[in-house]
Amino acid sequence: MSLKLDPRTKLFMVLVVSTIIMMSATTTLQWIIRIIITLIPIGLLIVEKKYASAIRFLVMYAVALILMLRFLTEKPDGLIKSLLIGYCGIVVQFLPSIITAWYVVRTTKIGELMSAMQKMHVPDGITIALAVVMRFFPTIKEEYASIRDAMKMRGVMLGGGNAFRMVEYRMIPLLFSCVSIGDELSAAAITRGLGGKVKRTSVVELKLKMADYTFIFIFTLATASFIYFKYLR
Numbered sequence: 001m002s003l004k005l006d007p008r009t010k011l012f013m014v015l016v017v018s019t020i021i022m023m024s025a026t027t028t029l030q031w032i033i034r035i036i037i038t039l040i041p042i043g044l045l046i047v048e049k050k051y052a053s054a055i056r057f058l059v060m061y062a063v064a065l066i067l068m069l070r071f072l073t074e075k076p077d078g079l080i081k082s083l084l085i086g087y088c089g090i091v092v093q094f095l096p097s098i099i100t101a102w103y104v105v106r107t108t109k110i111g112e113l114m115s116a117m118q119k120m121h122v123p124d125g126i127t128i129a130l131a132v133v134m135r136f137f138p139t140i141k142e143e144y145a146s147i148r149d150a151m152k153m154r155g156v157m158l159g160g161g162n163a164f165r166m167v168e169y170r171m172i173p174l175l176f177s178c179v180s181i182g183d184e185l186s187a188a189a190i191t192r193g194l195g196g197k198v199k200r201t202s203v204v205e206l207k208l209k210m211a212d213y214t215f216i217f218i219f220t221l222a223t224a225s226f227i228y229f230k231y232l233r
Contacts, residue, residue, distance in 0.1 A: 006207070008212075010104040030226055037096065038095070050107075060091060110131050110135060113134065116206055139181050140174070140178060143174065143181065144170075
């Protein structure tokens, strides 16, 4: 069963998660709020049947959080332990935003995003740039997979003393592909009338549903609670 959320709700979730993780958590309740808003997009990935991404993010976040909380109760008496605490802290701090953004990118179509940005009266420059970026990285991933498969057929791999050849034969074609893909995406955006003076229509009809209002309420309550217990109490 798929839970289709409005792109505006998804963007609101990204904004809330990014805002909360920029504020340090110093109490148990604040940590609970941060963990909840991290688990929600992971759960949404599972609902959307993105099981591999959900499990990967869940394991990364859980391991980093457990190690950080465990080592914080002890005195960092070594370089390795100090580096590990720093690394786990960075993962716990920034991974929630990455998870939420990944959920938005993987479950939102470009047409839906464009329609949502138009309804929010976002300037065309920001809308077009965001649409091109969202289409750019998946295309680069597919291009790199094709280059990797071609190099494997030719025996160019990281092992076997071919590290420099791997960089030369994989990264250089990928860089040229990036330039070509960027030009093609820009041409496609112009062909579809993006950036024109006439208001662009869309076949996508967006409307906030009960699920959208529920998630907006949950994330608004999480933000208000976090700010209250951190600054106002």
